[in-house]
Every structure is written in C-alpha cells, then in structure tokens.
Amino acid sequence: MDAGREQIGIRPPGAGRSGTILRAAVFSALLAWMAAGPFYVQVLGGRGGIARYIREWVMFSLRGMDFVEARFYRQRTDGTRIELDRFALLGYPDRGRAPLGLRRIPNQERTLHIAKELCDKLGPGADVRVVSHLATAGGWRRQYRGTEKICK
Amino acid sequence: VTALLAAGGKVLDWCVRSEGSSRSSALIRILLVPVLWSRWAGELLLFENLEPPQALLVFSFFASTTLMLLGLGSRVATLWAGLTALSMYYWFGLELGREPWTHHHTYVLAAGTFLCALTPCGRSYSLDRWLALRRAERAGRPAPPERGNLWGLRLIALQLSLIYLYTAYDKTTAAFLGGERMEGILLYYYLGSDLPRWPGFHALMAAVSVATVLLEYALGVGLLFRRTRRRLVLPGLALHAAFYVLLPVRTYSATIFVLYLAYFDAGAVHAVIDRLSGDAGPGQQRAEGA
Numbered sequence: 001m002d003a004g005r006e007q008i009g010i011r012p013p014g015a016g017r018s019g020t021i022l023r024a025a026v027f028s029a030l031l032a033w034m035a036a037g038p039f040y041v042q043v044l045g046g047r048g049g050i051a052r053y054i055r056e057w058v059m060f061s062l063r064g065m066d067f068v069e070a071r072f073y074r075q076r077t078d079g080t081r082i083e084l085d086r087f088a089l090l091g092y093p094d095r096g097r098a099p100l101g102l103r104r105i106p107n108q109e110r111t112l113h114i115a116k117e118l119c120d121k122l123g124p125g126a127d128v129r130v131v132s133h134l135a136t137a138g139g140w141r142r143q144y145r146g147t148e149k150i151c152k
Numbered sequence: 153v154t155a156l157l158a159a160g161g162k163v164l165d166w167c168v169r170s171e172g173s174s175r176s177s178a179l180i181r182i183l184l185v186p187v188l189w190s191r192w193a194g195e196l197l198l199f200e201n202l203e204p205p206q207a208l209l210v211f212s213f214f215a216s217t218t219l220m221l222l223g224l225g226s227r228v229a230t231l232w233a234g235l236t237a238l239s240m241y242y243w244f245g246l247e248l249g250r251e252p253w254t255h256h257h258t259y260v261l262a263a264g265t266f267l268c269a270l271t272p273c274g275r276s277y278s279l280d281r282w283l284a285l286r287r288a289e290r291a292g293r294p295a296p297p298e299r300g301n302l303w304g305l306r307l308i309a310l311q312l313s314l315i316y317l318y319t320a321y322d323k324t325t326a327a328f329l330g331g332e333r334m335e336g337i338l339l340y341y342y343l344g345s346d347l348p349r350w351p352g353f354h355a356l357m358a359a360v361s362v363a364t365v366l367l368e369y370a371l372g373v374g375l376l377f378r379r380t381r382r383r384l385v386l387p388g389l390a391l392h393a394a395f396y397v398l399l400p401v402r403t404y405s406a407t408i409f410v411l412y413l414a415y416f417d418a419g420a421v422h423a424v425i426d427r428l429s430g431d432a433g434p435g436q437q438r439a440e441g442a
Contacts, residue, residue, distance in 0.1 A: 006418050009162075009165035009169055010165075010169045020168060024164065027306075034314050035314055042318055042321065052246065053246065055263075056318075056322075057314070057315050057319040058318075059256055060337060060399065061323070064336035064338075064341070065336060067336075067339070069339060069346075071346075095346075103344035104344040135339070139330065
C-alpha cells in the first residue's frame with residue numbers, strides 16, 4: 001500500500017457506510033457551528049443568548065481606539081503657528097522617558113490638561129492651540145480644531 | 153441537477169470520504185502541545201490552583217497534553233486535551249469570568265486541539281504506533297499503514313478559512329480600508345499620539361489596509377485549493393509572522409503555523425518527510441503530483 005497517497009472518494013462497504021453517515025452528520029454540525037455562528041453575530045448582528053458563546057472573528061477591531069492623536073501649537077500674533085515639542089517643554093529629554101499618558105494621550109480631558117501645562121511653561125501671553133482627533137471604530141473623530149484659545 | 157449532485161458528491165468525498173497519510177495529523181498533535189503549554193502551563197501551577205475545580209483542571213491539562221505529546225491513546229488524549237481547553241474557554245473564561253482565556257487565540261488553540269482528535273493523529277509518530285508495530289511484528293503481520301480518514305484535517309482547514317473570511321469581512325469598512333484604523337493601531341502600539349507627517353504616510357496606511365484585507369479574503373478561499381495554495385502559503389505565513397512580531401497576538405500565530413499543515417495534501421507532507429529522511433519510498437513519487 002502507498003502510505004502517502006491521498007484517496008478521495010473512498011466507499012467503505014457494509015458497516016463502514018454507517019460510519020460515513022455519522023461522520024457526515026458530525027462534520028455538518030461542526031461546520032454549521034463554525035460558519036453559521038459568526039454569520040449570526042457578525043453579519044446579522046445577533047446579541048445575547050447563544051451569541052455569547054459564539055466566537056466572533058474581529059481581531060484588533062477593538063484595539064487601537066480610545067486615545068487621542070494630538071498636535072500642540074503656539075500661535076503668534078500674526079496668526080502663524082509653531083509646533084510645540086510637548087516632551088521637551090514638560091521636561092523630558094525624549095518621548096521614551098515621558099509617562100505613557102503624555103506619549104499616548106488617553107482622552108480629551110488629558111489633552112486639555114497637557115495644553116494648559118504648556119501654557120504655564122510658556123508663560124503669560126502665550127497662545128497655545130490644539131489640533132486633535134479621537135481614535136474610534138469609525139476612524140479619527142475630530143476634537144480640537146486649533147481655533148480654541150487654551151491659555152487663560 | 154445531475155451536475156449539482158455530482159459536485160455535491162465531490163464535496164462530500166473531500167469532506168468525509170478521504171483517506172491519506174496520518175503523518176501531518178500526528179505532527180499537528182505533537183506541535184500543538186508546546187503551544188498549549190506555552191499558553192497555559194504558567195497559569196496552571198498547582199500551588200496557585202489548589203481549590204478542587206482548578207486542581208482538577210491542572211491535572212486534566214497536564215495529564216491529557218502529556219499523553220497527547222507521547223501519543224499514548226492518542227485520539228482519546230487529544231480529545232481530552234481539546235475538551236479541557238474548550239472548558240477553559242467556555243467555563244472558566246466565559247462563565248467564571250477569567251477574561252484572558254476568552255480571547256481569539258485561546259479559542260483557536262482549543263478548537264484546533266479538539267478537531268485534531270478527529271484526525272488519525274495516533275497512527276504516526278506515537279507510542280500507539282510503536283505498540284502497533286510491535287504487535288504486528290509478533291504476529292508476523294505487515295506493519296499497519298500510516299493512514300486514516302482525513303475529515304478532521306478538512307474541518308481544521310475550513311475553520312482556518314472561515315477565520316480569514318470573517319476577519320476580512322470585519323475589516324471591510326471605510327474606516328479600515330481608508331487607512332484610519334491601521335493608523336490607530338500603529339499609533340496605539342508604537343507612536344503614541346504623534347501621527348507621522350511623512351508625505352504619503354496616509355496613502356501607505358490605506359494601501360497596507362487594502363492589501364491586508366485582500367490577502368485575508370484570498371487566503372480564506374485560496375488555501376483550500378492546490379493550485380492557489382502554492383502562491384498563498386508564503387504570504388500567509390509572512391502575515392502571521394508579522395502579527396507575531398508586531399502585535400500582542402500571544403500564541404495565535406504559532407497555533408496557525410501548526411494548523412496550516414491541515415491545508416496541505418497529506419500525501420505531499422508524507423512525501424516531504426520521506427525525502428527529508430532519505431527514504432525514496434512511494435510517497436516521494438507522489439509529491440510531484442501534490
């Protein structure tokens with residue numbers, strides 16, 4: 001017998017036939033669970049009940065969200081802008097030594113807090129502006145447009 | 153109607169009426185064990201799990217996977233290990249709230265182990281095989297063939313393909329294909345809140361996103377067919393290698409690497425092993441047709 005060759009379409013006689021039927025039944029049930037389960041949850045939007053036990057295949061669709069992409073500027077009186085290095089201004093020689101909340105800003109409140117810290121560092125009369133977006137499942141959602149004066 | 157029935161018959165033949173070498177099944181059985189251990193052994197130390205349900209889980213996990221590795225009562229041991237891993241996902245994870253055990257990489261590992269029990273995984277590279285050879289030798293019978301029904305391998309292959317198709321479907325959105333979600337993931341893990349200003353960065357992210365989704369759709373369908381599989385195996389492995397290095401996928405890529413064996417023609421795997429071991433047996437001749 002050739003041990004390696006794959007034979008497709010074997011027809012076992014007698015008792016082997018019931019084994020094939022049983023295999024086909026188990027195969028169909030498992031395939032239905034694998035295929036129809038995610039279809040119910042991901043395509044039809046099924047929630048609760050049995051949906052809780054169905055494995056969705058949504059790798060990283062819930063990662064890389066709920067943080068802010070931000071740029072901080074100093075606006076001159078003539079309207080031109082200089083981008084600020086928030087790490088240097090707040091006393092960190094490089095971004096690697098800055099705390100996580102400064103490297104990856106978690107939310108709008110923290111963005112505002114950092115901008116106000118920059119105002120304090122730059123001194124009275126400074127005009128700090130922020131352009132920022134929140135990472136969401138639907139892409140970037142604008143938060144600050146750079147039109148708001150942050151420093152009081 | 154006749155053509156449809158004939159096509160249905162061919163599909164049924166491929167699914168449940170195929171026989172072939174048991175070597176790829178045995179390799180999956182053996183290689184899954186270190187992946188199972190690397191994922192769970194560190195969390196199943198006995199001194200941290202002395203309460204009865206957890207202690208039972210510790211025993212069940214280590215006993216079943218050890219027997220699985222040795223190939224003693226291979227299919228029963230693999231079924232035991234698979235059910236143990238599934239209980240960790242469903243019972244300890246979903247019901248009792250052990251959240252890290254409910255991730256996709258644990259499900260793939262548990263489901264892959266369970267499905268491996270449906271393959272002829274004990275007929276090669278196992279103590280079962282060694283005992284069978286000894287029995288045959290004593291009885292003066294020829295060595296039992298390293299063959300079996302391949303329906304378990306078909307199920308593993310289909311499970312992998314469905315993962316590709318559903319994950320590609322999940323990414324088929326304007327936000328992902330436009331590159332914004334890829335930028336979000338890149339920033340979250342690597343660049344923090346500082347979006348690069350390089351010219352063409354956004355276009356690059358959009359191109360990478362579209363390429364990823366197209367590749368996943370292609371892998372989902374193409375790996376099932378011999379002609380397209382040849383072109384897709386390396387991009388598929390490279391994709392998972394990139395996931396492994398770039399993202400916190402835990403044992404997901406390692407599990408997929410092992411389960412990829414289910415896509416290959418069992419005879420071709422047998423022939424490659426013959427060739428590697430210098431055995432110019434009949435399997436080697438079949439490799440050319442595989």
